[in-house]
Amino acid sequence: MSDIMSDVLGLVDIPLEEFGVLGKDEYVSEVVNRPSVGYWKDAWRRLRKNKLAMIGLCIIIIYTIMAIIGPWMTSFSYRTNYLMETNIRPNAQHWFGTDVLGRDLWARVWVGARISLFIGLVAALVQTFLGILIGGVAGYFGGNLDLVIMRIVDILSGIPFLIFVILIMMVIGSGLFPIIITFAITGWLGMARLVRGQVLQLKEQDFMTAAKAMGASSSRLILKHLIPNMSGVIIVTLTMRIPQAIFTEAFLSYIGLGVKPPMTSWGQLANAGGQVMQVHPYQLLIPAFFISTMMLALQLFGDGLRDALDPKLRK
Amino acid sequence: MNNFEKLVEINNIKKYFSMSRGRILKAVDDVSFYINKGETLGLVGESGCGKTTLGRVVNRIYQQTEGQVIFEGKDISHYSKKDYKGITREMQMIFQDPYTSLDARMTTGEIIAEGMVIHNLYKQKDRTNRVFELLNLVGLNKEHINRFPHEFSGGQRQRIGIARALAIEPKFIVCDEPISALDVSVQSQIVNLLMRLQREFGLTYLFIAHDLSMVKHISDRVAVMYLGSVVELTESNDLYKNPLHPYTQSLLSAIPIADPILSANRQRMLLQGEVPSPINTPPGCKFKNRCPHASGDCSEEAPILREVSPGHFVACHLVN
Numbered sequence: 184m185s186d187i188m189s190d191v192l193g194l195v196d197i198p199l200e201e202f203g204v205l206g207k208d209e210y211v212s213e214v215v216n217r218p219s220v221g222y223w224k225d226a227w228r229r230l231r232k233n234k235l236a237m238i239g240l241c242i243i244i245i246y247t248i249m250a251i252i253g254p255w256m257t258s259f260s261y262r263t264n265y266l267m268e269t270n271i272r273p274n275a276q277h278w279f280g281t282d283v284l285g286r287d288l289w290a291r292v293w294v295g296a297r298i299s300l301f302i303g304l305v306a307a308l309v310q311t312f313l314g315i316l317i318g319g320v321a322g323y324f325g326g327n328l329d330l331v332i333m334r335i336v337d338i339l340s341g342i343p344f345l346i347f348v349i350l351i352m353m354v355i356g357s358g359l360f361p362i363i364i365t366f367a368i369t370g371w372l373g374m375a376r377l378v379r380g381q382v383l384q385l386k387e388q389d390f391m392t393a394a395k396a397m398g399a400s401s402s403r404l405i406l407k408h409l410i411p412n413m414s415g416v417i418i419v420t421l422t423m424r425i426p427q428a429i430f431t432e433a434f435l436s437y438i439g440l441g442v443k444p445p446m447t448s449w450g451q452l453a454n455a456g457g458q459v460m461q462v463h464p465y466q467l468l469i470p471a472f473f474i475s476t477m478m479l480a481l482q483l484f485g486d487g488l489r490d491a492l493d494p495k496l497r498k
Numbered sequence: 499m500n501n502f503e504k505l506v507e508i509n510n511i512k513k514y515f516s517m518s519r520g521r522i523l524k525a526v527d528d529v530s531f532y533i534n535k536g537e538t539l540g541l542v543g544e545s546g547c548g549k550t551t552l553g554r555v556v557n558r559i560y561q562q563t564e565g566q567v568i569f570e571g572k573d574i575s576h577y578s579k580k581d582y583k584g585i586t587r588e589m590q591m592i593f594q595d596p597y598t599s600l601d602a603r604m605t606t607g608e609i610i611a612e613g614m615v616i617h618n619l620y621k622q623k624d625r626t627n628r629v630f631e632l633l634n635l636v637g638l639n640k641e642h643i644n645r646f647p648h649e650f651s652g653g654q655r656q657r658i659g660i661a662r663a664l665a666i667e668p669k670f671i672v673c674d675e676p677i678s679a680l681d682v683s684v685q686s687q688i689v690n691l692l693m694r695l696q697r698e699f700g701l702t703y704l705f706i707a708h709d710l711s712m713v714k715h716i717s718d719r720v721a722v723m724y725l726g727s728v729v730e731l732t733e734s735n736d737l738y739k740n741p742l743h744p745y746t747q748s749l750l751s752a753i754p755i756a757d758p759i760l761s762a763n764r765q766r767m768l769l770q771g772e773v774p775s776p777i778n779t780p781p782g783c784k785f786k787n788r789c790p791h792a793s794g795d796c797s798e799e800a801p802i803l804r805e806v807s808p809g810h811f812v813a814c815h816l817v818n
């Protein structure tokens with residue numbers, strides 16, 4: 184080969200050690216150009232690639248937006264009874280029809296969405312927050328504190344849910360606020376157990392010791408190492424908690440402890456629809472459709488999020 | 499000996515763990531040694547004999563039950579939270595298990611930079627350059643900076659762990675069995691890397707291992723540990739040529755030799771019995787139930803570590 188040729192090919196100045204087995208490092212070249220990102224950005228990038236999770240996210244966003252603007256899109260109020268127009272099937276005027284008392288179901292579905300989503304979200308967030316805080320403290324600091332906290336958890340989880348509900352309702356009455364309080368008080372127990380277990384397992388690992396040996400403060404250890412490593416489990420549990428709270432609220436409405444009519448929720452709408460299911464099936468099918476698609480969306484999104492938060496699953 | 503400067507010195511260190519039902523586990527029982535600046539002290543012993551515990555006491559991750567830790571002439575046996583942060587800049591650690599020692603949720607760059615962030619070293623931009631520099635130093639590429647630990651092999655992960663330890667320019671590193679979990683072919687690469695870094699930066703190591711085969715290459719002196727105590731401590735050549743403690747002799751005879759003739763002529767010294775539990779160790783020499791030469795004296799009284807020839811310390815009644 185002439186000098187010019189080798190010059191052109193750039194072969195002249197390549198030292199011997201630059202040569203290697205081809206194909207062995209395909210993996211390297213594949214990821215070389217990935218932009219510089221941190222953990223959360225990388226997780227978001229992975230989440231965006233997950234079609235099912237994105238469909239779930241879209242449904243969640245659409246329902247949330249509709250919960251906000253839906254009731255205003257029709258001129259009918261969710262609480263006005265049009266006694267001449269009861270049980271009308273969906274039509275151009277009443278998009279989802281009307282119920283037994285002649286109230287517009289479109290308005291009621293989206294007002295109900297406000298209540299259901301609000302209860303689901305707030306209950307899940309409060310439970311998660313309390314669970315992480317209390318379970319985290321128990322697991323992280325250990326010792327007698329752990330012992331006391333976990334005994335309290337054991338005792339509380341021995342008390343049936345309904346007793347809590349009835350006690351709280353007796354003290355503060357029924358309605359939205361007492362329901363959320365009830366969920367908050369009863370729901371964190373499982374989360375606290377879960378978080379404590381995770382913390383106990385993680386805190387013995389060498390990467391925690393390494394960070395400690397590096398001078399990391401407790402808050403850094405918890406925020407930068409413990410929580411990201413638990414985030415997958417926590418988020419999946421969180422997304423399960425939202426539908427659970429929506430369902431439980433429906434159950435409470437059924438026994439008369441939920442939000443009071445004319446205020447409504449998805450669970451209550453489904454209940455009311457269930458009573459006239461054989462004559463007017465649309466009154467059950469419409470709220471049932473929204474409840475189930477929302478659950479599905481949360482599930483898909485939660486699964487996607489868990490996978491995105493686990494770098495090991497990166498493609 | 500006096501022209502060496504001691505960097506780390508521990509005196510009569512004991513570390514006891516309280517177990518259930520009031521029992522006490524003596525993980526480290528009265529250990530003293532020093533490490534000179536720029537030196538590597540090897541620490542060898544079977545798994546469970548207290549090496550990790552001792553390393554962590556030296557590194558101030560564990561607080562000792564009794565005894566004294568001195569670093570650069572300063573007593574750091576007891577320290578405040580603020581002192582501790584200062585100590586962490588001087589002493590670092592490399593771990594045995596390359597799979598659990600790196601946070602799976604952080605990129606290589608974040609892992610290596612963490613120490614700089616904690617100690618607020620360099621500006622944001624310079625940190626990235628420093629990470630590149632460190633990656634290069636331990637034999638990794640710039641491109642590795644955004645990858646997550648699981649994308650690497652065991653040896654590469656150990657390199658990341660080394661880079662992390664070096665990032666804040668410590669003077670002293672406890673290497674806790676850094677090669678035990680690696681393939682044999684990779685072990686020598688990591689040992690060579692550690693030795694090169696030591697020369698380059700004047701580092702001081704406490705190098706922990708569970709067998710004697712690799713320790714010789716990297717250590718200036720070697721301490722042999724048995725059930726929480728040091729039984730022999732001497733220069734590494736001396737230890738290999740002239741092991742005095744029966745336990746050291748048995749460890750040495752377990753090293754495979756590449757030369758078939760030497761290997762065939764060698765006397766293997768297989769130990770009988772089990773290591774006693776570190777809970778409720780019987781009085782006398784801890785090694786007596788496995789020692790081929792044990793006599794009446796050995797059950798009476800625990801032998802203390804004494805200097806039998808200059809720089810050669812042994813804890814055995816049978817050595818004169």
Ligand SMILES: Nc1ncnc2c1ncn2[C@@H]1O[C@H](COP(=O)(O)OP(=O)(O)O)[C@@H](O)[C@H]1O
Binds near residue numbers: 523524545549550776
């Ligand atoms: N945090 C701890 N709590 C109770 N016992 C421990 C703890 N750490 C280590 N030990 C015990 O101390 C002894 C020495 O352990 P270790 O220092 O890990 O040994 P090595 O590193 O030599 O294998 C073992 O018996 C082990 O079970």
Ligand SMILES: [Mg+2]
Binds near residue numbers: 549551594674675
């Ligand atoms: Mg160990």
